[in-house]
Amino acid sequence: AQRVTQPEKLLSVFKGAPVELKCNYSYSGSPELFWYVQYSRQRLQLLLRHISRESIKGFTADLNKGETSFHLKKPFAQEEDSAMYYCALSPYGGATNKLIFGTGTLLAVQP
């Protein structure tokens, strides 16, 4: 079964502390993995995807196929990082691909 697991509903850190949002997936093939972010009162938007191997707003995520994980990391959290973060899996290739979302983690960065 295709599944995305985010074990933490809430992660609270202080400004400047490192952040790691955990994501594990279950899929027998070679999925594409994404992190989406939803800031307060805004729509869901793409943060980063594993195939790009890029750093966005200081966040990075590495796909670990052995551990079936795609954890999101940032070395120094900022208050503006406070948001809901969703890990998502796209099981097939191509432009018609659907997304399967995890339950989300609310990141709260305290001043």
Added chain:
Amino acid sequence: GAVVSQHPSRVICKSGTSVKIECRSLDFQATTMFWYRQFPKQSLMLMATSNEGSKATYEQGVEKDKFLINHASLTLSTLTVTSAHPEDSSFYICSARPSRGHTNTEAFFGQGTRLTVV
């Protein structure tokens, strides 16, 4: 970035009536759009994949006669909740992937529609 617009953003309807929600891609064409449902403090659950010019593909457990999807053009998909009941109250979100001109794996999301059935 590309923009997806949903209308209405909020709707309250009486039990037994039908409600139509529109999803438009404003500056790109989308062969495929997706409809999600989100319960409070829960994740987005994919309901169906809307395909332009053909029938929608529904996820397991989603009643296709209850949630009618029409994708009549490359920029518009509609979700109609028929004979709505209070348990249909939820947040409905659509997303669309551009048919071309963008990285083919990025989906753009609408702002969502809050449906309350009384």
